[in-house]
Amino acid sequence: xxxxxxxxxxxxxxHKILLVGLVGSGKTTLLHSLKxxxxxxxxxHVIVNSGHHRIRGLWRHYYTDVDGLVFIADxxxxxRVDDAREQIHYILRxxxxxxxxxxxxxxxxxxxxxxxxxxxxxxxxxxQIGDRPWFIQESVAIEGKGINDGLEWLSxxxxxxxxxx
Ligand SMILES: Nc1nc2c(ncn2[C@@H]2O[C@H](COP(=O)(O)OP(=O)(O)OP(=O)(O)O)[C@@H](O)[C@H]2O)c(=O)[nH]1
Ligand SMILES: [Mg+2]
Numbered sequence: 001x002x003x004x005x006x007x008x009x010x011x012x013x014x015h016k017i018l019l020v021g022l023v024g025s026g027k028t029t030l031l032h033s034l035k036x037x038x039x040x041x042x043x044x045h046v047i048v049n050s051g052h053h054r055i056r057g058l059w060r061h062y063y064t065d066v067d068g069l070v071f072i073a074d075x076x077x078x079x080r081v082d083d084a085r086e087q088i089h090y091i092l093r094x095x096x097x098x099x100x101x102x103x104x105x106x107x108x109x110x111x112x113x114x115x116x117x118x119x120x121x122x123x124x125x126x127x128q129i130g131d132r133p134w135f136i137q138e139s140v141a142i143e144g145k146g147i148n149d150g151l152e153w154l155s156x157x158x159x160x161x162x163x164x165x
Contacts, residue, residue, distance in 0.1 A: 015158050016065055018100075020091055021072035022084050026107045026141040030072060033144040063096035068154045072105040072141070073124065075114035081123045088124055092132070101157035102134040103150045110140045133157050 021027050071088045074080070088104070091097060106120045115123065117136050126136065135153045139146030 013158075015067040015155070017068050017070055017154070018063070018066045018091075018097070019070045019072065020087065022074065022077075022080055022087060024077070025072045025074045025084075026105075026139075027072055029141040030105070030107075030147060033141060033147055063094060066097060066100060067158055069097060069100050069102045070105060070150070070154070071102065072107050072139075073120055074108050075106050075116075075120055076108045076111040078115065081115070081120075085124045089128070092129065099132065101154060102129070102132060103154045104134065104136040105139040105141075105146065105150055106136055107139045107141050109138045109146070110143065
């Protein structure tokens with residue numbers, strides 16, 4: 001399940017971001033916080049309801065011009081963290097996305113039993129990520145917390161890669 005958003009840089013450059021996360025992880029909440037104007041992002045396409053193989057053709061269509069990846073995880077949901085690990089590594093294996101920078105949002109940090117960044121990093125096996133630039137950021141999507149910091153990191157990766165704007 002994923003969403004494509006466009007982020008606009010300081011010079012008006014547009015970057016396409018693929019936002020992926022399990023059901024209930026906070027994707028829609030995150031997008032609403034963006035629309036509220038805290039981050040200069042615009043939703044352009046929404047891919048609904050499945051990461052199943054039968055719609056891979058559709059995903060591929062969206063992958064082609066993606067600049068960066070955001071994976072949002074519900075840190076309060078230990079029961080599905082294995083599913084989350086499967087989902088993130090599935091996306092990371094996709095050929096079109098191999099060199100794209102990855103921002104992981106450790107969401108729902110406001111909840112008392114939320115996994116810490118370190119625990120999530122371990123449970124998602126992020127140490128298996130190879131050379132790709134990646135970063136993990138705490139977030140509270142319902143309060144818009146951590147989103148800006150995370151997306152700023154992602155924007156800096158685009159700058160490094162010499163996008164001419
Ligand atoms: N406590 C807390 N709740 C959150 C946070 N972010 C999202 N939620 C809640 O989690 C629930 C699911 O959030 P959504 O944004 O709908 O999740 P989603 O990823 O869009 O889910 P699907 O569209 O079903 O895939 C909602 O009740 C949100 O209010 C957070 O940071 N903290
Ligand atoms: Mg949603």
